Structures are given as C-alpha cells and as structure tokens.
Amino acid sequence: MTATPAPDAPPSTMMTDEEYGALRASAALWAGTSVLITDRRGRVLIQHVDYRTTCLLPGGGVDANEAPARGAARELREELGVTTTVDRGLAIDWVSADSLNAPADMRFPGEILHVYDGGTWDDEQIAAIRLPDSEVTAVEFVEPARLPDLMAPGDARRALSALRARINSGGPALLENGVPIAATVLDRAGALRTARAQHHLSFHVGPAPEQLSVVQVWGWLLGPDGRVLVLLEPDTGAALLPGGGLKLGDPLVTLRREAREEAAAEFGVPLFLGHLRDPGKPYACLRYAAPLTHLGPPSADPATGRTHIRLLATPEQALELFDWGSPAADQLAVVHQARARLGIPRAARQPLTELPDATDLAAL
Structure with missing residues (x-):
C-alpha cells in the first residue's frame, strides 16, 4: 500500500493511504448552501418551512460530488421554482459542531456553509416564485433588522454578515458561526441590526x-x-x-x-x-x-x-x-x-x- 505523508506531520512520519483517509474522514464536515435574495427596498427573502419553527434563507445540503454553487442553483429550483445561475459568493461560514442544538442521533460534525448572492429581484421575478408541495410553506421579504427575531441566532448572524459583505463589495466574508473573522466597518458598527427609517416620500x-x-x-x-x-x-x-x-x-x-x-x-x-x-x-x-x-x-x-x-x-x-x-x-x-x-x-x-x-x- 502506498504511503502518504500527512500534511501536518513531520517529514519523517509516513501514513498509509488507509490511515490518512481515516484521519481526514474523522475531521469531515457537512457542506451546505444558502442564497441571499433582496427586493428593491433591500428587504431579505426568507422561507417559512414545515419542519422547524424558525425561518431560513433558500438553500440546503450539498449532494455528493456536487459543487456548492450548483447545489445553490438546484435548491432555488426545488424551493422557489426559479431557474438561475448562482456565481457570486458572499460568505463562507464554519459552523461548529457545538453551535447547534442538534439531536445526538444526528451526529452533527459541523458544517461549511456557502452563502451566494441571489441578486435583487423585481416584481416580475417575485411573482414567478412557485413553492413546492411540501417543506416551504411561504416566503416573505423582511427588513434586515427582523432577521434575529425570525431565524435561529447563527442563521441570522450569517445572513446579516453576508448582506453587509454584499454592500461592502470587498469579496466573500469568512465567518465562524456567522461572525466575520475580519470584521468590516459595517460589521463593527452593527449596520442593519436596527430597522432602517422609512422615507418613502x-x-x-x-x-x-x-x-x-x-x-x-x-x-x-x-x-x-x-x-x-x-x-x-x-x-x-x-x-x-x-x-x-x-x-x-x-x-x-x-x-x-x-x-x-x-x-x-x-x-x-x-x-x-x-x-x-x-x-x-x-x-x-x-x-x-x-x-x-x-x-x-x-x-x-x-x-x-x-x-x-x-x-x-x-x-x-x-x-x-x-x-x-x-x-x-x-x-x-x-x-x-x-x-x-x-x-x-x-x-x-x-x-x-x-x-x-x-x-x-x-x-x-
């Protein structure tokens, strides 16, 4: 059997392919995607689902051997009935195993979650949404400041961090449990955490x-x-x-x-x-x-x-x-x-x- 050096091991240490594969598998994480979509007022699209009490961005788990961007596009087809290309990343979030109150039987190992930019939708695009027969019961566009009230804490942090990254236009944000590891001025100021004053004059x-x-x-x-x-x-x-x-x-x-x-x-x-x-x-x-x-x-x-x-x-x-x-x-x-x-x-x-x-x- 071929011996493979471990990337973090001393040069003299050798591992078999089986040992190396087992080591890497022990640190494996789930992979997921979500898509941030806003309307022309800057409100965020969230989904009400039938399997949890909190709301979600469109998205889900990445299938075996599926690229995350393709997974995001697939989820938009399945959940909103919309076919579109997803090609701009807003954030990559490392979600730790102990950050969620996941059932023990699930054996949640942690997750790498990719957040993509779904763009700003006009009335015609919104009217084209078609919900599936199950899972997604409704969608709505909400003021960003309402996300912490409607989503699980980590999901809300991730969505707000991704939205700030989109406005800042400095490239995808790297997150840990929804918090940027290199905060921008919008993150430090907590922009969008309070409701924006409406001036529809x-x-x-x-x-x-x-x-x-x-x-x-x-x-x-x-x-x-x-x-x-x-x-x-x-x-x-x-x-x-x-x-x-x-x-x-x-x-x-x-x-x-x-x-x-x-x-x-x-x-x-x-x-x-x-x-x-x-x-x-x-x-x-x-x-x-x-x-x-x-x-x-x-x-x-x-x-x-x-x-x-x-x-x-x-x-x-x-x-x-x-x-x-x-x-x-x-x-x-x-x-x-x-x-x-x-x-x-x-x-x-x-x-x-x-x-x-x-x-x-x-x-x-």
Whole structure:
C-alpha cells in the first residue's frame, strides 16, 4: 500500500493511504448552501418551512460530488421554482459542531456553509416564485433588522454578515458561526441590526411649493473620486446623510452647520437637487449635492453627544443602507446629474472606506 505523508506531520512520519483517509474522514464536515435574495427596498427573502419553527434563507445540503454553487442553483429550483445561475459568493461560514442544538442521533460534525448572492429581484421575478408541495410553506421579504427575531441566532448572524459583505463589495466574508473573522466597518458598527427609517416620500426636482414648510435638509457630499459621505450612528449602526432638521432660516446655513457638527465636514458651492414631500402633509425636505472639500478630525455631535462613524460609499451603496422605497431611484438619477455638472467622476463600486481621522481628500 502506498504511503502518504500527512500534511501536518513531520517529514519523517509516513501514513498509509488507509490511515490518512481515516484521519481526514474523522475531521469531515457537512457542506451546505444558502442564497441571499433582496427586493428593491433591500428587504431579505426568507422561507417559512414545515419542519422547524424558525425561518431560513433558500438553500440546503450539498449532494455528493456536487459543487456548492450548483447545489445553490438546484435548491432555488426545488424551493422557489426559479431557474438561475448562482456565481457570486458572499460568505463562507464554519459552523461548529457545538453551535447547534442538534439531536445526538444526528451526529452533527459541523458544517461549511456557502452563502451566494441571489441578486435583487423585481416584481416580475417575485411573482414567478412557485413553492413546492411540501417543506416551504411561504416566503416573505423582511427588513434586515427582523432577521434575529425570525431565524435561529447563527442563521441570522450569517445572513446579516453576508448582506453587509454584499454592500461592502470587498469579496466573500469568512465567518465562524456567522461572525466575520475580519470584521468590516459595517460589521463593527452593527449596520442593519436596527430597522432602517422609512422615507418613502416622492422626490421632485425644483423648489418646494411655498405653502409647504421646509423641515429638513440633507446633503450628498461628494468626494473627488465620486463617493459620498455617509454617517453611521455609533450606538445603533443606523445610516444617514449629513444634515438635519430645519425650523427657520437659510437651509444652506443649516446644512453647513450640521455637516460641520456631525462630521467635521466642509463643502464647496452646492447644487440644489429638489425636494421630497408626502401628499397631504404640509411639509417638505430639501436635498443638495456639493463637493466635499475638507474633513477634520471627528468630534462629538453637540446635539447628541455621539461621534458618528464616517464612511465613503458610492451613491448606490449608500442607498442600500436606507429604505427610501421606489422614489430613491429618481433622487439617485439627479445626484448623478449633479455629480457630472460638478466635474466629479462616477465612482466604481469598491469596499467602503472608514474615515476615522482628518482626511486628505486629494489622496482619494
């Protein structure tokens, strides 16, 4: 019988093929897949199943000699009636044997679970879902912050880590029991663990009608590389753009003051984008775009006593941290028109950049 050296053994140690195979088999893990799918509001598709009380992402075990991506595509056919290619990984999770309350008879050895990106589905794709006769009883799209209430703890951690990895665009996250071994700024801040504020207000180019009271002003502050300044609340992970409430006075004075207090940010000549309003409500919210010209060292916001986490993100990544509904697409289009007028390039999608200190914007 051929002798095979063990990969972790001293050079002088030799093992038979049988011994080596037994050693490796003793450390074998299950293999599984799941698929993260969102709708256009950034809500996550979960499945209600008839064999457990908690919900799941689409997915399941990988069959013998089946590639994980093929297994993920097969599970989508079997569970949702959807045929699609699954070719982008979001996370690989090592699930330890003692992390689940598995029955002893199951002899659960642990699992390597691959999470794939199922993309953002439109209404037509959602309407095409066809559930099987058994196992999957219903599907729904839910706010990411609801996942811990609906899924087992490890499943929820894994889904949120995968969703943050998708937004961050830095490649697949390596997880241990759902927790990244190299946390991104979104992981450290706990982004998406609290419900995103809903702002499904219609967006209108041009000034607000005179009969409406202006109650808020926010700014899309664009860095030289085309990314925008986004703030995260340090205690909740909630995202916001620089700006704030407005009672009286010049909106731009408020925007400059809020940008300075919240983010130690200064900006150049702004462009007015438009306003948002809710039919039947007597108020409006203004939106501007402006070139970001300076970022000083962060300090506590005098209004809250908290120091915001500052990020640079593409406008598209920023929107994934909000729940602005379908009007967000109209606002995004106007942001890019203003960016072009300001002579700022369109940013390529890339990992988010945290700005913990004073920043030389010219180096971006």
